[in-house]
Amino acid sequence: MVHAFNWKKLSLSAVLGYRWDGQRCRLWFQTRPSSYNDESLIAFLRDLKRHLRGQQAILIWDGLPAHKSRKMKQYLESQSDWLNVEMLPGYSPDLNPVEDLWGNLKGQELANRCVDGWGEAEHGVCDGMERIRQSKLPFSFLHHAGLFF
Helix, strand or coil: CCCCCCCCCCEEEEEEEECCCCCCEEEEEEEECCCCCHHHHHHHHHHHHHHHCCCCEEEEECCCHHHCCHHHHHHHHHCCCCEEEEECCCCCHHHCHHHHHHHHHHHCCCCCCCCCCHHHHHHHHHHHHHHHHCCCHHHHHHHHCCCCC
């Protein structure tokens, strides 16, 4: 007997925002039921800009192809009044605090979890993000990446 499963994909995008003096950290995230591409990431950055209300930000990004597309580069150039982008070197997850965020989330709320659909997985993600948001973990992620205030 053969069973066919149609798993749906849940993708996440997240930003850890640290205040310049190390007094505060904020976590923004978004889920979507399919993969992120340059258009959906641009929409995420537009939402981030609205949340920041004009504050300056430095975006540290890894080498995801959608981060380097022509459309994304044009968008980022048009946002230079509030956003400065620094690219991480090729394959350097140890330098990216968000990688520790993913690892923590996967090791806690998403560990050994069997879900009926992405809605249930999304619920686990939201619970985990709230747990992380309310803790000092984001500062630990930053320190683990070798970054300090």
